[in-house]
Amino acid sequence: MKKIKEKMEVAKLKVFTETKQLLEEEKGEFGIKQLAITVGIIIIVGFVIGLLQGGLLEGWIGEVWTFLFDTIQGMVGA
Numbered sequence: 001m002k003k004i005k006e007k008m009e010v011a012k013l014k015v016f017t018e019t020k021q022l023l024e025e026e027k028g029e030f031g032i033k034q035l036a037i038t039v040g041i042i043i044i045v046g047f048v049i050g051l052l053q054g055g056l057l058e059g060w061i062g063e064v065w066t067f068l069f070d071t072i073q074g075m076v077g078a
Helices: 002-025 032-053 058-076
Strands: none
Touching: 002 032, 032 058
16 A cells, blocks of 8 residues: 555656646647646546545645646746
């Protein structure tokens, strides 16, 4: 079970890293579909990790929302 948790943590970090790289590479060309796919992947990974750890997802949803909100503000220069 511990190895599964470690693998899921690595997967989470990969998703966040790939999302950050995608945002840096695709400035001005990041559309709604890409954003929706990214949010979906992050939520799915967070849900799986939450289930494995037996915790609630309230913290995850807040983290994802904060990450996305900050990213969007950075994109529009707010």
